[in-house]
Amino acid sequence: MTRNKSRSLLTGFGVFWGLFMLLFMLGGGNGFKAMMMKNFEGFATNTAILVADRTTKPYKGFQDGRGWSLETGDIERLRRMVPQLDVVTPSLSIWSSSAVREEYSYSDAVVKGIGAEYRQVEEPVLKYGRYLNEMDILQERKVCVIGRRVYDELFPEGGDPCGKYIRAGAIYYQVVGVDFSASNISVNGNSQDAVLIPFPVAQKIYHRGNRIDLICVTGRPGVTLSTLETRIREVIAENHFFDPTDKPALFIIDTEQLFSMVDTLFTGINLLIWLVGLGTILAGAIGVSNIMLVTVKERTIEIGIRRAIGATPRDILSQIMMESVALTSAAGVLGIMFTVACLAVLEKSNPGMPFQIGFWSAILALVLVALLGVVTGLAPATRAMAIKPVDAMRDE
C-alpha cells in the first residue's frame, strides 16, 4: 500500500468524494432550508387565512358563480362557534395608496385596516411607539402604525415620528408606532409598505360597509387547524348561503400546510442527497476493494514469505483489514475536512445560517467509513488468506 502511493490516492478518492458530496449537500441543504424558513420569520406558524371567492355550486335557490364577501359579523360568529380558534382577526387592504407628509410622499403604500389582535398573526418589530390597540379599534381613532419603507420615505430625517401626522388619501392619521419587521410573507400587502389603521376606520373611509377582505385565524396551542377547516366552512357558509362543501367559494390557506410542503420538499431533497451520496461512497468502496484485490495478487510472494516465517492466516487477515480501514479512513478524514472547510466558506458568506455539519455527524460519518473499510477489506483479505506458504517458493 505504501509502495504505490499514487494508486492508493486515486483509490481513496472515490470514498473521499462520496463523503464530501454527502456531507456537503446535507450541510448545504440545511443552510438552504434555514434561509427559506427565514422568510416565514415572525409569522405565526399555526395560522390560516380565509378569503371569499365566487361560489361554484347552486345552493338554496342561489345560482352558482355568485360573488359574496366576508363581513364583520363573521368574526364574531367564528369566535363564538369555533372555540378552538385563538385569534380571529380581519384585514382589508387599499393598494397603491400614497402616503404624504409635508413635501415627502410614498406612492406604493398599502393602507391596511386591521384589528389589534393582528399582531399575533404577523408579529411586529416595533422600532418606535406602540401597535394598534383595542381602544383604537373601538373608538375608531384615526391613528396608524407605519412600515419601514413608509417611515424611511416620509421621515428621511429619522427620529421618533410618534405624534406626528401623515396623510393617506384625504385623511390625516396620527403616527403611533413604526414596525421594522422584515418578514417576506405578505398577507394582502407587505408589512414594510403598510400603513396600518383600525379596520372600522378603513371600512368607513373607503366605503366598504361591513365587508372585509380576509380573516386570519390562529389555532389554540395543540390544535391542528386543518381539522377545523370543515367547521369553519360550515359557520361561514351558513351566514352567506352557500354550500359548505363548495370549497372554491371559501379559499382557506393554512400555514401548516405551507410549512409541511416546504418540509416535504426538503425531506425529498435530503433523501436524494443520501441516495446519491451513499451511492458514490459505495462505488468508491467497491473501487477500493477491487484495487486491493489486484494488489493482493501482486503481493502473493510477500504474503507467502510472511506465512513461511510464521504468520497465521489470521495475521494476514488483520493486516489486509487494517490496510483497508486505514485507506478508507484516511480518505474519509480528508473528505470530512474538505467538507468542513467548504461549508465554513458558505457560512461566512451567509452569516447566521447553519450550513456547518455537526461534530457528532462528522464522527458518525467517520465511524461509518471505518466500518466500510472493514467491509471493503473482506474480499481482498479472504483472497490473501488463501495464499499458502509454498507460494513464497514459486518463482517471481
Next chain:
Amino acid sequence: MLIDLKDINKTYNNGQPLHVLKGITLGIEAGEFVSIMGASGSGKSTLLNILGILDNYDTGEYWLDGTLIKNLSERQGADYRNRMIGFIFQSFNLISFKTAVENVELPLFYQGVSRRKRHAMAMEYLDRLGLKDWASHYPNEMSGGQKQRVAIARALITHPRIILADEPTGALDSKTSVEVMDLLAQLNREEKVTMIIVTHDPTVASKTRRTIRIKDGIIEE
C-alpha cells in the same frame, strides 16, 4: 533423530498428475550439516518444502523432533515454522518495502515480541553478520551477498533448531558463495543448528559433512 522421513510420497495434480517424490526414507540427526543434490526436476525443492512444513505430502510419515507432522492446523504449522525452522531462499525473498532491520524483525513480530525488544535483537543479529551499517537500507540498495546475509539473520533470529536453505548460493558469485557457506558452517559448528542445503554446486556440497542425492524422486545416497 531430529528429522525422520518414512516412505514419503508426493504427487502434484495440476492437470497431468506428476509423481515427484516416490517413497523418500531419510533420517537426519540434530546438529548435522547436510546437502541435497540432484538433477533439475528431481524433487529437491519439493522435499525441502515438505521438511519446512510449507507444503504437505500424500502418504508416509514425517516425524519432526518426535512429533508426527500430518494434518496440522494452520496455527500449529505457522508456529512450527516460526520457532523450529529458519528459511533461506535462492532469491533471498526479503520484503522489498521494508528495511533490512524490519525484515529481520518480522519473525519476532509474529511471535508477539514487543517492538523495542525485537528491534534490539534484530540489530544484534545484523551486527553479528557485519551489516549494522545497512540496517536502515532497503533490499534493492544492497548486493546479493548482503541480502543473503540479511535473510540468514532473519532465519536465525528465532533460534531455530533447523535451517533449510534452497540453493542459497544460486544467485551469488563464487567468492560470495564461499563466504556464505563459511558462515553457515560456522553457525552449524558454534550454534549446533541443523543445516539442510539444497544445491547444484559440488563445491558447496563439499563444504557439508553429508550429501544426499536424489534421482527421480528416490534417494540414492
